Amino acid sequence: MKVTRRDLFVWGAGAAAGLVFSPVPWKLLDDTSIWSQNWPWIPQPARSPVEVKQSFCSLCPQGCALKVRMAGGWPIGVAGVSTSPVTRGALCPLGYGAHQLNWHPRRLQAVRHKESVSSWGAAQTAFAKACGEGPVIVIDGYPGRAASSILEAFAEKRGSYRVALSPELGALAPYERWSGVPANALGYDLENARTIVSGAPMLDGWGSPGRFTRLWAESAAGAKDPQLRLIQIEDSFSRTGSRAWQSVRIRSGSESALAAGLAHVLLDERLVPARGPIPRLTLADAAAQAGISEDAIRELARTMVERRPTLVISNDENPQVAALNVLLAATGARGGIVRRTKGTRHLPADAVNLNARAILIDAKVPWNFTPETDAEIFRFAAWDDGTSKSDWLLPAPGFLEELTDIPAAPTSAIETYAVAPALSKPRFEVQSAAQFLGNLDPSLGTTEKLIHGRCNGLFRERKGTLYGAARVPLEKFDSVQKVEEQLWKGAIWTGDPPSVGGWRCELKEWPQDPEKLRSRDWASEWPAAVLPPLAVKLYQESTLREAPERRNA
Amino acid sequence: MMSRNQFVFGFGLAVSLFAGWVLFPRALYSARPQPVEFRHKTHAEKSGISDCSQCHAFRDDGSYAGLPSIDTCAGCHSERIGTSAAEATLVDHYIKPGQETPWLVYSRQPANVWFSHAVHVKRGGLACTECHGSYGESDQARLYQVNRISGYSRDIWGHSMSRLRRKPGDGMKMSDCEDCHRRHGVDVGCLGCHQ
Numbered sequence: 001m002k003v004t005r006r007d008l009f010v011w012g013a014g015a016a017a018g019l020v021f022s023p024v025p026w027k028l029l030d031d032t033s034i035w036s037q038n039w040p041w042i043p044q045p046a047r048s049p050v051e052v053k054q055s056f057c058s059l060c061p062q063g064c065a066l067k068v069r070m071a072g073g074w075p076i077g078v079a080g081v082s083t084s085p086v087t088r089g090a091l092c093p094l095g096y097g098a099h100q101l102n103w104h105p106r107r108l109q110a111v112r113h114k115e116s117v118s119s120w121g122a123a124q125t126a127f128a129k130a131c132g133e134g135p136v137i138v139i140d141g142y143p144g145r146a147a148s149s150i151l152e153a154f155a156e157k158r159g160s161y162r163v164a165l166s167p168e169l170g171a172l173a174p175y176e177r178w179s180g181v182p183a184n185a186l187g188y189d190l191e192n193a194r195t196i197v198s199g200a201p202m203l204d205g206w207g208s209p210g211r212f213t214r215l216w217a218e219s220a221a222g223a224k225d226p227q228l229r230l231i232q233i234e235d236s237f238s239r240t241g242s243r244a245w246q247s248v249r250i251r252s253g254s255e256s257a258l259a260a261g262l263a264h265v266l267l268d269e270r271l272v273p274a275r276g277p278i279p280r281l282t283l284a285d286a287a288a289q290a291g292i293s294e295d296a297i298r299e300l301a302r303t304m305v306e307r308r309p310t311l312v313i314s315n316d317e318n319p320q321v322a323a324l325n326v327l328l329a330a331t332g333a334r335g336g337i338v339r340r341t342k343g344t345r346h347l348p349a350d351a352v353n354l355n356a357r358a359i360l361i362d363a364k365v366p367w368n369f370t371p372e373t374d375a376e377i378f379r380f381a382a383w384d385d386g387t388s389k390s391d392w393l394l395p396a397p398g399f400l401e402e403l404t405d406i407p408a409a410p411t412s413a414i415e416t417y418a419v420a421p422a423l424s425k426p427r428f429e430v431q432s433a434a435q436f437l438g439n440l441d442p443s444l445g446t447t448e449k450l451i452h453g454r455c456n457g458l459f460r461e462r463k464g465t466l467y468g469a470a471r472v473p474l475e476k477f478d479s480v481q482k483v484e485e486q487l488w489k490g491a492i493w494t495g496d497p498p499s500v501g502g503w504r505c506e507l508k509e510w511p512q513d514p515e516k517l518r519s520r521d522w523a524s525e526w527p528a529a530v531l532p533p534l535a536v537k538l539y540q541e542s543t544l545r546e547a548p549e550r551r552n553a
Numbered sequence: 554m555m556s557r558n559q560f561v562f563g564f565g566l567a568v569s570l571f572a573g574w575v576l577f578p579r580a581l582y583s584a585r586p587q588p589v590e591f592r593h594k595t596h597a598e599k600s601g602i603s604d605c606s607q608c609h610a611f612r613d614d615g616s617y618a619g620l621p622s623i624d625t626c627a628g629c630h631s632e633r634i635g636t637s638a639a640e641a642t643l644v645d646h647y648i649k650p651g652q653e654t655p656w657l658v659y660s661r662q663p664a665n666v667w668f669s670h671a672v673h674v675k676r677g678g679l680a681c682t683e684c685h686g687s688y689g690e691s692d693q694a695r696l697y698q699v700n701r702i703s704g705y706s707r708d709i710w711g712h713s714m715s716r717l718r719r720k721p722g723d724g725m726k727m728s729d730c731e732d733c734h735r736r737h738g739v740d741v742g743c744l745g746c747h748q
Contacts, residue, residue, distance in 0.1 A: 007561050014565025022573020023714040027581070030710075034703035037663060045664045052616065069667070077667055096744060 054490020
């Protein structure tokens, strides 16, 4: 029998049809996709027995409690700590992917001087020279740490210390001006509020992520008339807005106008006992600017006071919104803005216009902070998004690569203290700003010694509770070593509940509009280029909003 | 009567199916023996080990320790018990030099998967056999078949190439995890396993 060309084609067609009904294409597709995950240039977590350690995130001042899975000395996974009294098991999307950040392609691996590779020695010499030639300003983005004390001590000798306020801390700044109580001594008593009027992304990464989301889940979620009413006011319909008890859409940038309109109604209709300065803006103008009707503002004002205590939370430093809390008598009151500590130290926050020979910027200062200055800038950063105009870029420790202490979060109503030890070693030479300055001036001390001193202070005061494996009042500890040991293992100390009263705000005139609005949430202070892929994916999928790079453009 | 074209087409189809279902799996997987011929059944019968967790233990903190260390084996095998070649290998190559046995783990998952035995066994109440099958009753250490492309064990896909009519514990792919979670009504989202 002769085999023809036609036979070959027919045979091939049969073979092709058979192939579809065999496992070959489907299995090869599956296997090659798995194979592509293991290409040699893709970083792989170490294979070794996994141990779980507790620590704290220091990427932002919220200091969330972490359960870190470690393999071979590297963090390979991060989760929240459900027993933490502050975050209660929650993390922001950036925190969940933070163990990937140390391997990020944008990781700053070498000292850079004006776009060329330099050395730590050259940076040290240049900074020492600058210190000898004129005043130096040190800018901190995470005040209250032991490292901050070193930065401040150095700055006091050689120039001045400034703080780049986080949006949450900035939102409390107006009360500092009106009462004299430092913004970093204040916090929100969310747990006792019954109505929260907010322009902040409360359920989308505001403050310590777990605190409000858990409170919301327990007191409001799914209820038609919840114990806790959240009235969300914003210019775009966010995830927080979609879950709030009431959502009000206003024009972008009209928060101050709406606040003025609400103040008119609160005072005109005597909905609040306080008497206060009347805003210049009329109710009609406020309504026109906010893009909602006068009746809607009236209705909103009445709803705000229906169930008290009512607390108004601004997304940023907005004195007009803050003034509403003064009218509502929510300052120094239960369910309002409380004083969590008796500290009287004000944070020097005027960090925009800076006149000095050199400026040193700590790695905790958000990347989008760019000082307007001619001074030589020494910027510490763990990640480089390529947009910095700094003269010197100095590689700082990445996620969990340095010992730091964790002071209370800016929004916290109670004092807290924790320690985040260095759990992994950096793969290249890095220095924190505190180490760098400590090398220049050894009399400043070290972070470790300062943390020891702070632990000693806590032990001597014998107040509050330590939340570790168990909840133990501090007075039960018989030595500072035991307190320190617990803190180094991931315990958190919490102070006594906030005191109500003892401070008040005086509003002599209705405040003016803020000069500049700050950024909104956890993603906006991070350049999109250095967000770990998991965080970007979660961010996009969880909120159905545009990617950070588009929003920031 | 079958035409010539039908016959040729059918022949091509048959060759392709035979190659896909019989030859392809043999080519796809390579087989390697375990470093020591281990018999679960013998240990269960002769040593009175009745529970998996006696060797595959949980640590004091609740986490799963995985394979037993060489110290556990040395508890009985510090000197040779018997005359088998496997016994000699275990004692002379691993226990006496204090070197861990490089077991080939049938159920090893990719690095991007986080799996907690403690959660599934202690909280979920799953029996070991629900995922690992009846391997604990086996009388010989079966060959470790590794996928030449992906580099993972055949146990992950399962021994049935079609993944149909599989026995319990045959297959540990993500879809198997999802099926089980669906059956038990446990929703953990993406981050439950891919943290």
